[in-house]
Amino acid sequence: xxxxxxxxxxxxxxxxxxxxxxxxxxxxxxxxxxxxxxxxxxxxxxxxxxxxxxxxxxxxxxxxxxxxxxxxxxxxxxxxxxxxxxxxxxxxxxxxxxxxxxxxxxxxxxxxxxxxxxxxxxxxxxxxxxxxxxxxxxxxxxxxxxxxxxxxxxxxxxxxxxxxxxxxxxxxxxxxxxxxxxxxxxxxxxxxxxxxxxxxxxxxxxxxxxxxxxxxxxxxxxxxxxxxxxxxxxxxxxxxxxxxxxxxxxxxxxxxxxxxxxxxxxxxxxxxxxxxxxxxxxxxxxxxxxxxxxxxxxxxxxxxxxxxxxxxx
Amino acid sequence: xxxxxxxxxxxxxxxxxxxxxxxxxxxxxxxxxxxxxxxxxxxxxxxxxxxxxxxxxxxxxxxxxxxxxxxxxxxxxxxxxxxxxxxxxxxxxxxxxxxxxxxxxxxxxxxxxxxxxxxxxxxxxxxxxxxxxxxxxxxxxxxxxxxxxxxxxxxxxxxxxxxxxxxxxxxxxxxxxxxxxxxxxxxxxxxxxxxxxxxxxxxxxxxxxxxxxxxxxxxxxxxxxxxxxxxxxxxxxxxxxxxxxxxxxxxxxxxxxxxxxxxxxxxxxxxxxxxxxxxxxxxxxxxxxxxxxxxxxxxxxxxxxxxxxxxxxxxxxxxxxxxxxxxxxxxxxxxxxxxxxxxxxxxxxxxxxxxxxxxxxxxxxxxxxxxxxxxxxxxxxxxxxxxxxxxxxxxxxxxxxxxxxxxxxxxxxxxxxxxxxxxxxxxxxxxxxxx
Numbered sequence: 205x206x207x208x209x210x211x212x213x214x215x216x217x218x219x220x221x222x223x224x225x226x227x228x229x230x231x232x233x234x235x236x237x238x239x240x241x242x243x244x245x246x247x248x249x250x251x252x253x254x255x256x257x258x259x260x261x262x263x264x265x266x267x268x269x270x271x272x273x274x275x276x277x278x279x280x281x282x283x284x285x286x287x288x289x290x291x292x293x294x295x296x297x298x299x300x301x302x303x304x305x306x307x308x309x310x311x312x313x314x315x316x317x318x319x320x321x322x323x324x325x326x327x328x329x330x331x332x333x334x335x336x337x338x339x340x341x342x343x344x345x346x347x348x349x350x351x352x353x354x355x356x357x358x359x360x361x362x363x364x365x366x367x368x369x370x371x372x373x374x375x376x377x378x379x380x381x382x383x384x385x386x387x388x389x390x391x392x393x394x395x396x397x398x399x400x401x402x403x404x405x406x407x408x409x410x411x412x413x414x415x416x417x418x419x420x421x422x423x424x425x426x427x428x429x430x431x432x433x434x435x436x437x438x439x440x441x442x443x444x445x446x447x448x449x450x451x452x453x454x455x456x457x458x459x460x461x462x463x464x465x466x467x468x469x470x471x472x473x474x475x476x477x478x479x480x481x482x483x484x485x486x487x488x489x490x491x492x493x494x495x496x497x498x499x500x501x502x503x504x505x506x507x508x509x510x511x512x513x514x515x516x517x
Numbered sequence: 518x519x520x521x522x523x524x525x526x527x528x529x530x531x532x533x534x535x536x537x538x539x540x541x542x543x544x545x546x547x548x549x550x551x552x553x554x555x556x557x558x559x560x561x562x563x564x565x566x567x568x569x570x571x572x573x574x575x576x577x578x579x580x581x582x583x584x585x586x587x588x589x590x591x592x593x594x595x596x597x598x599x600x601x602x603x604x605x606x607x608x609x610x611x612x613x614x615x616x617x618x619x620x621x622x623x624x625x626x627x628x629x630x631x632x633x634x635x636x637x638x639x640x641x642x643x644x645x646x647x648x649x650x651x652x653x654x655x656x657x658x659x660x661x662x663x664x665x666x667x668x669x670x671x672x673x674x675x676x677x678x679x680x681x682x683x684x685x686x687x688x689x690x691x692x693x694x695x696x697x698x699x700x701x702x703x704x705x706x707x708x709x710x711x712x713x714x715x716x717x718x719x720x721x722x723x724x725x726x727x728x729x730x731x732x733x734x735x736x737x738x739x740x741x742x743x744x745x746x747x748x749x750x751x752x753x754x755x756x757x758x759x760x761x762x763x764x765x766x767x768x769x770x771x772x773x774x775x776x777x778x779x780x781x782x783x784x785x786x787x788x789x790x791x792x793x794x795x796x797x798x799x800x801x802x803x804x805x806x807x808x809x810x811x812x813x814x815x816x817x818x819x820x821x822x823x824x825x826x827x828x829x830x831x832x833x834x835x836x837x838x839x840x841x842x843x844x845x846x847x848x849x850x851x852x853x854x855x856x857x858x859x860x861x862x863x864x865x866x867x868x869x870x871x872x873x874x875x876x877x878x879x880x881x882x883x884x885x886x887x888x889x890x891x892x893x894x895x896x897x898x899x900x901x902x903x904x905x906x907x908x909x910x911x912x913x914x915x916x917x918x919x920x921x922x923x924x925x926x927x928x929x930x931x932x933x934x935x936x937x938x939x940x941x942x943x944x945x946x947x948x949x950x951x952x
Contacts, residue, residue, distance in 0.1 A: 296836050316838030317722040318792030337840065339722025377722055401725070402716035 208506040212324045212331040215340040216381035224386060228350050230502035231495070237274050238497055248277035251308045251508050257334070258284040258295070258314040263469055263493060264334050264343070268311050271500035277508075280307070295319070296326060303327040308508045312336075330507045338372045344468050345378035347499040349386060351492050352423055355464050360387030365417045365459075367449060368427025368476055369398040369438075375468045376427055380406050393417030394427075394449060397438040414449055421459045424486075425466045426451050429476045442475045451477045456486055464488045518562055519543050520938065524553065525568025525899060530575065530872035531888040540573060542895040545938035550891055566940075568899050571932060574871050575889050576608025576896035579849065580878035581673075581698075581752060581776060581824035584610070584641070586632060587625065588617025593829035593916045595629065598849070599638035601827070601915035603942040605849040606898040606931030609879070609886050610639050613673040614646040621646040621657045623665035630666050638941050640896075642884055644698060647672040647686045653679060656686060659693045668882045671698035673752065674799075676734045678704060680741070687747035696882055698750045701734035701759070702800065711840045713801040717786040723839060728756040728807070731800050735759045739766045739773055748772040750881055753826050755781045755800040757810030764819045774881050775814075776822035779855035780846060780921075782811050788921060794835045794842035795921040798828075816864045821877040823870075825852045829917030847915045850908075851922045857902055857929035867902075899933040906930070 206226050210218065219227075237245055253272045257265050265281070272279045282302070295314075302310065309330040312320045317337030324331040335341040353359055364383055370376045370392050380403075383390050390408040392399070393416075404410055411417040418424055429445060439445055456463060465477075465486040473479045482489060520542040527538040527550065539556055541549040549556075584598040593601075595612075602610050612629065614620035620629060626643050633641035645667035649655045651674070659670060670690055676699070677683040690697045707730040712718050714725020735751055739762060742749045751763060754777045766773040780798060785805045788796040796802055814820040828845025835842050852874070860870050879887030886896050905928045910918050934942045 294833070294836070295838060295841075314838065316840045317724075318839045321792050322838060337722060338724065374722060400719040401714055402719045405716045406720065 210507070212320070213342055213503055213507065214320050214324060214331065214333045216342050216345050216378045216385070219385075221385060224346070224349065224382065227346055227499065227502050227506065228353060230506060231350050231498040234501040234505065235495070235498035237501070238494070243274050244276060245274065246276045247505060247509055248272070248275040251277045252306075253277045253279050253504065254302055254307045254310045255279060255281045256302065256310055256312050257282070258312070258319070259335070261313050261334070263496070264313065267493070267496040268334065268500050271497050272504060274497070275501055275504055277504065296322065299323050299326060303329060309504065332503060332507070335374055337374065338377070339374055340378045341374040341468075342378050343496070343500055343503065344375050345382040346503070347492055347496040348379055348425070348466060348468075349382055350495045350499050351466065351488055352464070354491070354495070355488060356422060359383070362388045362422040363391070363420060364388050364423040364425060365391045365393060365421045366425045366427065367393045367414050367417060367451065369429060370394055370403060370427070371398050371400040372430065373427045379425065380408055384408065391417050391421070395439060414451070414455060415458060418455055418459045421463060423464055423466065424451065424456065424459055426477045428468065428470060429472055431472070442472070446475050450475060451481050453478065453480055453484070456481055466492055469493070518564060519548075520564045520566060521556065522566045522568050522573055522899070525571050525573040527889060528572050528574045528867050528871050529889050530868050530876040531890065533868045535572070535867050540889065540897070542935070542938045545895055547889060547891055547893055547895050550889065566899065566933065570901070572867065572900050572902055573889070574606075574898050574900055575875040575887055576898055576934065576936065577606045577853065577874045578609040578878040578884070578886050579607050579825050579827065579852070580611040580822060580882055581778070582610045582612050582827040582849065583615065583829065583845070584612040584629075585829055586616060587628060591916075592831050595632040595641060596636035596638070597914065597916040598827070598829070599633065599636045599641060601847070601849040601913065602639040603934040603936070604914045604931065605851070606853050606900060606934060607639055607849060608896040608898070608934060608936045609642060609884060611642040611644050611668060611878070611882055613644050613671060615651060615674045619646045619651045620644070620667070621649050621651065623658070623661045626662050626665035626667050638936070640936065642666070642668045642882060644668065644673070645670045647677055647697075648682070651675060653677055653682065656682070656689060659689055659695055663693050663695060667695070668884055669696035669698050669750070671700065671752065673698065673700045676700055676702050676704060680737060683738075684741050684745060687741055687745040687749065691745065691747040694883070696748055696750050698752050699734070699738045700752050701731050701738060703730045703733045706730035706733065710801070711797065712789050713786040713803050715786060715804055717789060721790055721792070723789070726801050728758060728803060731756055732758045732762065735762050739763070739771060742766070742771050742773050743769075746772065748774070751775040753778050753781065753800060753824070754811060754814065754820055755803050755807060757807050760810045760814035760819055764814070764817070767819060774821045774877075775819065776824040776878070777811050777815065777820050778824055778826045779848060779852050782808055782815065782859065783855055784808075784921065792839045793921060794837065794839055795846055795919050797839060797842050797844055798826075798846055799844035812859065812864055815859065815873065821873065822881065823852065823856050823873040824878065825849055827915070829915055830919045831917055835919050845919070847913065847917055847920050849915065850913055851920060851927065853900065853931055854927035854929045855922075861928065895935055895938040897935050898931050900929065900931050902929040904928070904930060
């Protein structure tokens, strides 16, 4: 039997190809639970999961809640504004207090890169990184890989374009690591102010012009433009961004005929993606959301479902 | 009482020699330096310090430390910092002005000196702020602070953003014969960054600080040194291009000196992988190529000084998310072995190492020390260059323990520190680490 020998999921870098395949296969068999009349199995009965969201989140938080509940785990939600952090307690002290209540797993979303790594070192509970700063968002990358595999039947050899703010995107970083590891060819695109130095060292091609980037691609992944970045002067405004980098039908038509279009959400319609693309035939955006629940169920099951060997990393 | 320091190898950076000599200390001063074996008498009132197998060196001078007092005594006090200094072999420390309140007027300077007096350990030389409250707007009273005891001015932690104000500071400092020490950072360009911008920051998803943010300001300070003909000293040089800029300025004959710190020649940005906040420093740890350039700068003499930028922080500032953690690491108790490692590597000799650790900083600040000659104050250290040991957290005398060198095997350490003829610290048998 294949084993998942990890205490935590902090980033895509820690996973082997076999680990990723195991997660995707497990998600494939658990996905059916969401479509049953009784959407619940007793697998994680008696296990407790803390959802600690230090930063706002709708999709990811709900997706983890649903995943944990369908597996019968007990869940507690905690946000930074509700916690003692507003009273001046340090993050690490808050975490130690949560640990003292003996949860089996903490799902952490945090605005600081590396925060889940700090937590994982401090506590014995498993930690899932649900997005840390501009670093990683591994569960998003895994659900993206799942969605790609579901539509294309494979990942190896596919050509994927990622368009947007690569510098500040944890979704991009996790997907670049995951996709290249699984044998896809990744091209990144966006204005140079949104392209981190040395990105090619991660094994991707850089094509700032999206017309060149999408040519012949099997998958186009569009990143959300964070409007607050405009105040940080890395781009002049959404109107100009939409004109040069927004994904229009015209641009999609430069890709392969069977291209799929993905977006981690929430989408800014008319900015990084036109409505007719987001809602059009190439879009798998809502499939991504459905698959998110299955992938997160798989991770909960693999991390605290009792199959974990004692020989942890 | 006469003290006979016997059997050691004397390192004199002024003459650039290492020789087998004994030293006699009387009334706080070096009274005689004699070839080994020339002095034989022993008698009552003669204290012997056996330095066999060790080096006797001028007391180390650290021109860049943060002693945190007044204001942040929970991190370090002048007494604990001075203690860490003498344990590390330092007899003189120049402390940066970013205390709370900052050292921006003579009353703060006087307070620092009075605390140093009470501690009675290392000699402490305060550096004054360039602007009131380090706010970058109004010049401090350089003359008044100098009368109170400052030996230089610096806005450490910041650059003075306004170039016209910095020009005035340099011109005015020249009148008072004060060294201007420059922390070089374009604060707009570095804003939001937490580590060096490069392949590692891209890989681990931390916002970067480009090397250019340092280099722009290094160049500005050099241009202002040319304009004002005032001696300027560039603090904590960390990039290859900074070294190149300083080299060119020196070739042009400009009065520019520079320092670096052991972490810029021992660690590169890969040390940050794993989000170790002890490796969060400002300027940030750079690339391996920068580390090599800094070493080259040291061996060529472009970088005159090895300082520590000793920056104590408590767990409250360091056990945090990386972007929220404070910058800085302690350095007083590891600078000597980390510098000796360069001697071991063959980058330069023992005498040159001591030039960078004692003679050059004394000369730049215009303070006593830096040599061993008859008649000079007996500020010296007896160092054991060979012992290997693992640095442990409890070995540090600093109040703070934020060092990435904990758990690292180091080679060489100070065994005895003498200031003004008094032994202020000696490694006793209970302090000797067992391997």
